[in-house]
Amino acid sequence: MYILVTYDVDTTSKEGARRLRCVAKACLNYGQRVQNSVFECEVTEAQLCTLKNIIGNVIDTKQDSVRFYYLNRNIARRVEVLGKETSYDVNDVMII
């Protein structure tokens, strides 16, 4: 299951920046950061539950907003980018 996590947090405050780092850390276990507060993750149902729990414990539910979008499988053909390209194809060959 391919999901998009978008996180609206006030990063001008230290606390908000810390919360964003924690959310980023949780999301990066399952995918990549494509923008400052946008993550593309590939997860199972169980992993999604875990991810939501972790994020739910981090955010300030009164100030912050996290949205989970379910994207269909062939995500690569469904995304277009203007400006800086900041993501990589997780299914592509990685040369280390």
Place this chain on the structure above:
Amino acid sequence: MYILVTYDVDTTSKEGARRLRCVAKACLNYGQRVQNSVFECEVTEAQLCTLKNIIGNVIDTKQDSVRFYYLNRNIARRVEVLGKETSYDVNDVMII
């Protein structure tokens, strides 16, 4: 066609904040702002071309990143929110 527009811009600079306002203005012609730099829009192919042109002329392609995600029709069941809910159902009844 339902699209998600996510815009990564440095809003701590005046210029970046101005660009975000311009992008927001363009996107709000076709949908709603669900987070600070995330917009859900319903557009035709032609409208999408127009929107991309407008946005392309506003952003700083070296610094900014705008991503267009194509979402499938039944978006309402495909979005989950943690924390503040900041959107409305565009197909719902609006009482003025």
